[in-house]
Amino acid sequence: QIPQSVEELGATCFYECSSLTSVDLSRIKKMDTGVFWHTPLTSVEWPAAVTEIPANTFWGCHQLTTIKGIPSQPGAWDNITKIGANAFNECTALTTIKLPAELKTIDTQAFRTCTSLATVDYGTKLETIGDGAFMSTGALKKFFFKGSVKTLGANAFQESGLTCVHLKGDMIIGKEAFMMCTGLKYVEIPATSNASQPLNNVSEGMFAGCTSLPFITLPASITTIKANAFNGCAALKYVNILADSPATLAANAFDNTPKDIYVKASKLSAYQANAAWNALNLKDTYERTLTTKYATMTHDFPVEFVAANGREAMTAYVGKSTYKVTQPTKVQKILKMTKVNAIAANEGVILAGTPNTTYTYRIAETVATKLADNKVMPVREDTLLYQTEADGKSNWTLQPDYKLHLSENAKTIYCGRAYIHEQNEAGVQGAKSVSFALELDDNPATAGINTVEGNKKDNDNVYYTLSGVRVINPTEKGIYIKNGRKVIIR
Template sequence: NYNGGEATNSFTITKATITPSVTLEGWTYGESPKTPVVTGNTDNGQVTYTYKAAGESDFTSAVPTVAGTHTVKATIAATANYNGNEVTADFIIAKATPEIKLAEESIRMSINVKNEGDKKQNAVSLYLNDELLQGNYEYQIVSSNDKVIVIEDNTWLKPVGVGEATITVTGPIDDANLEPAQKTFNATVFMTYDLTVAGVPVTSENRTDVLGDGGSVQFDGQKLLKLNQAKLTGAISTTMEELTIFLTGENSITASTAAIIGNKSKLTFTTEGNNPGKILFTTTASAVVEGVSAVLFNQNLAIMSGAINEQNMEIGTPVKPIVGESGETNTVDVGGEDLNNTVIKNVLYTLGEDDYDTDETDNSLLLTNTMVDEDMQNVIDNYAPGTPEFAEHFSGLTFMLPAGTGKVLVTAKTGEDGILNVKIGSQAPYVIKGILELTEIEIPYACAQATYVYIYNASPIAAESNDHRAGKKTTVTVGLASVGVNALGTQPSNTSGNNIEGEQIILSDADVVYDSENATLTAINSEVNSIYDESFVTFPFLKYIDLRNTNITGIKVSREEGAFKGVSKNTFIYVPAGNTTDEANVIIGNICESVVLDANMEEDEAFGLSENFVAGSIEYDRIFSKDEVATIYLPFDIANEDRDEFGTFYTIEKMENGKLKVVEETNGIKAHTPYIFKAATDNTQLYNFNVTEIGMPDEAEARSAVENTPELVGCYETFYVETENDVFRLATDAGNTQFVRMNIDEEVKPFQAYLKADTTTDELTVTDKDITGINQLYDNNNNKMDSYYNLAGQRVVMPTEKGVYVRNGRKTVIR
């Protein structure tokens, strides 16, 4: 029904829009960059990538390499059917963690005894992906132990003490592309001492076994070198100011040079006196010792043969103690043939052919040559037993006691006129006389270190003759059958060689208990083995310093120098056994060879002890004039038979009508008991030279024992009157002895006593018919009578009982 036709019309097909996206996986600094990934590029239009760092505005074609956040932009070109587009995405380049490498995996450094040593650097390198990174990087270096190593300038390792430290290196610090890495290494610091033994330098690492043979040579890290049966084939060389050589067993040094080479050093030889060691030197050089300013010997050691300036020398002792253990008794029968500088069973005989004989009736050894007693101390001070010089100057027998307490046993006879002296160390001799038949005599001893005993004839000289063994001929002989020792208790004589292997632990405030109220100081750390010089100068007066609960050994206690410099003479110093002293009031172990009680203590000083100990002698340092009346309160006994040597002792019986009735004490004078005392003679001094135990009293002991009477109260510290009270002090007025009421601020000194009495009277007169009438005894010719003392140092007016006494300063036996 219709014809066809045509028509035209124009239309447009527009390009499609694409919605692409881009992603880019981040990477770590130093790695190859990742490739961006575009999606939604429908017609695969050409893509161009540009980049910018966070915070930047312009994109560039450069692929970033530095760490941080970046943006990638993908620009897609239009195609025939699709429009172009651009999209962005953020990605991150992470910081890399590098590897630190060190020039040395561990470092060893040394210091000297002044803690001085060279600084050292351990070079640090940085690697990433096994490639060395070039550049200047900053590192942090830290030491785990700044007592061993400190870090200087964040670069240098400086040694400051012996030990080990872990060094941590961290870096690089604040780098844009690298995270800090860490690397640790060990650093060891050892000490080098100015000491070489047989060619081996002594260090803190080898000091406990210098030669690597199990310990024949050991060094304590300070000044003591211990030789324990060492056989050295080379010299001991040192530039130390002071070196002490401790000998154990038999030792020897053989060298082509001097055996000991110093640098103006002071050299001391010592040993455990109870078991002394020895050493033999042999050299092909001109002298055994060179470069030494002084050579000293302790614990009875001496040059037995040879000399320092010769090619051979032996140091030792001729004998060792007769007994070695507590409770042991050993008696040696004396005598023999050829007794000229001869040792038999640890008894040294120095008797020439004309100095001895044998009594055929009892087989006793007769001493026929007498010593000049006044020369004996000179012999002891200048000649050592075992040497030819000693044998030349001493005629008698010598043996050794161990450190501790006990009895010397001597079986002897003297006849009517003979005198036998027994001298223990430097003490006054015990004089034995008047023994007609062989009798065993016991002589107590208390020695802080091993000590020689000298036995010799001290009978009157027959006629003047040339000096022979510092003795003279005598027509009086004395007989000896045996000598021996009963050791009641032994203690170490010298333990300084025992503290070699442990580290040095120095006494500090944390190691002591200081009681300021009671003025005492006690150590509580048994691991302490050393002490600083002048350790107590900052303390006020101390009654005692007790260091026995430490391991401090090898010191010589002195108030003039060293650890105890400045300590009062009235302070009792307790130290462990094995130390030494020449001073009074020093307790070594359990022994104080000399106690001196000061009658004139300073106002802030007082008497006080930590624990009881054994005293070799005790003296009250106050001189009384004849008929002087005083109160006394002392920590030692005076035996009944000895009291008249000093004077008369009184106790209070009662108070009546303003008068004090006193009675003479007829029993022994007891320690820690107050008395009224009247001196018998001028220059009277109270003492006890016997071996005795000393301690502090119970509280009740300071007072008179009689109830309901005025009380004498003893003082070990200054007593002050602070308020009005019923207390009285002793006073003398025109020959009268009185107690007068004390005023406020008046005082009574230590070792004296005051009176407590409930009375309104201000003066109490002492009444007793004898209190003003005790005089020195004289014989019928008006000559002063001989002065006798017992072995306790107490006077006996006229001894009637058998026993050993001191007569005019010399020991004698009354039978």
């Protein structure tokens, strides 16, 4: 118990007090550094009068699980503007933290080696994340860089558990910021909106040793790739370059990676004329072998589907509308697919082709406009899908039987694929009896995705869609099959 007359706590005043598990800070107005360094505190209520957590305050408090403001003091905790260097370093029991609403600065190594820290929630005023601030936080899988964050220090997330990173164009990023993030699978580097935005380079060693990173797309605004930027990215097979002119490429930037460098077809010669880039494996065409008749795809760069290298162009469809067919035992929903020759970045498509055949596509020379009504949703990072989302719509995934099936709850869909997000049918409990099929706009026959039911008497009111869906008294306009012939419903 701190005496009532005490209002200030000096540097390291409780350092290594091995029996200190709780403390009353309600009358404290000032603290120096390292006050509770290496103590067994389990929870702390912070006083409103102290608006900065000094350096080393809770360093090595291995049992600390909770920190919040004193309930009876308005503004306690939320009024803190800075968390000092090493303030929570080695707080290995801390699993989640809601940072103060007014927080502007997380200083050097503030949360380093918080090995159980999985969730960090912060407000809209955080501007600076210091050097090594979240270094060696293996349980931290996600961290969202909100609009206020402007500076990310060197080694800020080195050896963390991050699986995806979405950067911002107005950030200054120090060297080795994500080095050795061995679980990292997706990085979004946005195109900056104007020349004054600082994210125009990949900093030194920024993603070095990220051994699970399979691809990276570098926007046209990246003008410099610094030394060792991707060195040791052992899974990095695709480097997608959107710039018309080759960026300055430093030594060892892509060493120890199995990469292919993809550029626009019209700019390949410019890269080949650059000695640094020509030493790499430059390509202008992607080749993809379909192992099934249908598949899904998305990319974080614009794509055009063109024939090249003696191969046919990949065939791709978007789904812009649906219609419903009510049958005696089920509701049949049809997604009408439209063939496209190009798509915008982050546009979901369904691919069609002959199994075990290789097709081609390229980075688009001109950027297509993303469709507002495409129901094929892109997956840019490994995502958990649920049958029904908060908006009342269901999620459907393409399965090996070439049908769209309602997703299982908490089912992972992997980066680079796509799914259908569509409204449930009213009166159908959980959409359990809804069957979902595709209708391709250029499908010439009934041999489509959905199998035609056998042993059915073909009465006068029975039709089939071009994709083989049995329809009774169709009301949707279009072409159908009736008694082996095509008919048009107007």
